[in-house]
Amino acid sequence: MDPHRHRDENGGNANGLPAKRRRSAPTSISAAEIAKDFAHHDPAVARINNGSFGCCPASVLASQLQWQQLFLRQPDEFYFNRLQPGLLYSRTLVKELINAADLDEVSLVDNATTAAAIVMQQASWAFAEGAFRKGDAVVMLHYAYGAVKKSIHAYVARAGGHVIEVPLPFPVSSNEEIIFEFRKALERGKADGRRVRLAVIDHVTSMPSVVIPVKELTRICREEGVDQVFVDAAHAIGSVEVDVQDIGADFYTSNLHKWFFCPPSVAFLYTKKCSALSSLHHPVVSVEYGNGLPMESAWIGTRDYSSQLVVPAALEFISRFEGGIEGIRKRNHQKVVEMGKMLAEAWETFLGSPPEMCCSMIMVGLPGCLGVSSEKDALKLRSLLREEFKVEVPIHYQPWKDGEVEEKNRNHGVTGYVRISHQVYNTIDDYYRLRDAVQRLVHDEFNCMKFPSK
Template sequence: MAAVNGTSAADANSQIHKKPRLYADPSPPLFTPSDILYEFSHHDPTVARINNGSFGSCPSSVISAQNELQIQWLRQPDDFYFNQLQPKILQSRTIIKDLINADHVDEVSIVDNATTAAAIVLQQIAWGFAEGKFNHGDAAVMLHYAYGAVKKSVEAYVTRAGGYVIEVPLPFPVNSVDEIVHEFRQALQRGKQNGRRVRLAVIDHVTSMPTVVIPVKELVAICREEGVDQVFVDAAHGIGCVDIDMKQIGADFYTSNLHKWYFCPPSVAFLYCKRSINNSDLHHPVVSHEYGNGLAIESGWIGTRDYSAQLVVPKVLEFINRFEGGINGIKKRNHECVVEMGQMLVEAWGTHLGCPPEMCSSMVMVGLPACLGISSDHDALNLRTCLREKFGVEVPIYYRSPKDGEDGGVTGYARISYHVYNKVDDYYKFRDAINQLVHNAVTCASLPIS
């Protein structure tokens, strides 16, 4: 379960296909376990932090690089603004373009987070209704598992503009990809009833809560077959967590945070917009004097603020390339470790995972003992608070309402993450905390109300 292994740097380099390397030394040393401990020594050592999925993690070397950029800006902001900012943003965009296999750097804009990217895409859809390009009642389809902020954005932009929103009901626990594909096809058919057009499909790549990897390539292909106007893939957890290839996925828009699984500081994300799209209709929701110069340029300056998180992408790439296999090696090990730890937990508690191992990434849903009595979202939040404050375990808890006729089943699931800084002891600490609660006959009804 060590974070890194001891193969040669040359072997590691060979696994990074057509990715830029930014070292003066073409063969930097691979990280050792002690190096990893140092890079994340600012983490609270008393907490089992198995929730990388919420806020990500940034290593010390990247934080130092960010601080240097902040000082450069503050030392001489005029010089930094006129001579350094845009070239550095372009360098970050170019690295992202290569990482996601986009055709051109103009297809990549850098924004604060995936929520901002969603606002850019949905704003365009709202204008389509307002300007009469779409008919009142035309549909947008999104997954029931869609992130809460994206659901609110759809409500704010699409529903208010006159669009009809259809949620794709997905089962949980999930047993197969076929279940998702079936429900998605059904939702598209509902969207086309009564002469409506489906103007937009919003598809998660890795859902947040509950977490499951969605078969995006298959769903995008179905959208093309069914005549959906545009497809937006919300991959807040994508880069650094699952494989991303814009040519293979084929979506019109794709966004991912870099501060979750790609080691950047908060907050930075990219928005990919396929070049065939009429990009003149896409604008950053914060209007600056760059308005009308293209989305990438608009996004590169939205007023005086701290842009340093967007500028450290080259340093992050250096950090990542010191792991065996680079980002692909990290993703593979994280997936294998989170599955191993998830299976250890469900065996200890006599429960089950929320999906097959092949349908999870670096996160997996782990069923909690039914005797804890998780019967509401409020119970789930109280249990999460108890684990944090009493046991030093940080993990999100999900409540699944029982199906009709179901009695005594698992209604609570923990979403565990695994990243390079995690240790086996983090998951044993979580296991032992739940076992102690069960041994003491503690239920959510007996927990203090938070």
């Protein structure tokens, strides 16, 4: 039942949920309205790092506040009568967004890191209880998100799993390069009589940012007898097309607070119904333990659930844009490619991947004369751009391997890359400020060797 179906005299509905505001006729949102919805952003900062923490418009924040006040007004009535119908409605909307076959396949969790812990916990139990043989393999991408990597080691390696990393190339020029390395990793995983029990595949890698051919890699996993496929798609929804039935993985997770305009933190975890749903459990054990992952995730004690309840408000905000979420992601992709090319031309460098291998983020090489020679340099340079130039952008350090001198010379010694994002609130001036900041550093003959050693 749609919890927004029946309204009370105060504008709410029969379940006490905040009423969904309706407009008499759909109108495309204006630039002024976008600026107003994101007026809480620091106007002094060129914020081209939506990929790290996302963004949330004022209209969705207002809905979140309404939910929080409903709880504070009468907590018992909120928990007994309003929380679960609201979460059910959010899950129903997510199910439709990702084309899940059944509502039971969709759980709401805090973030993709939590989702990874749920999947890795299940795998660790399989190793510990003998369903998986000790020494069998788990394959993950070298550029897997740091927290997910640690989750794999904390749960799976500790339980006896053998972890294999896929060494992805960067800069990258084609999907075939990724597929080639992935097949080689599966071969290593099956060496010495092992089986590959789990493959962990990013849909969009974080740093460096590259869109991975997840459907193709999942198909290869099926051909090679991999037991389970988990897609970590933290950056996906709102940034790339998501159709979980088409992708075909056993598990798929994505954050709603990165590119889908929800406040932090909320994500979904999709679990294909034919997979072992009953063996998945939330790491926080509550009284709902054993009632299925969706219910376990919907009650993990007294906490603020408001970010999981504002999915309808986020969708209403999205509906104000031409083409909805598909239109937003297409425009973001077009703009970030345009800005990436502008920066590469200004700095006489290059993009880290072809445009078709990026989403709403793209990697752009920094001038080699800046001398980024370590991850510490990259972090210090990022801080310098923030503090001195009011530009917020992540920086990736990519070392050269032995024997790559010729390639290094051809690419002008580039070892640092900025990861620029584009979201609806960004303007061209944000990217001009980054362009000019880097050109100023080059003009002043700045080099990372000038940073203090400590």
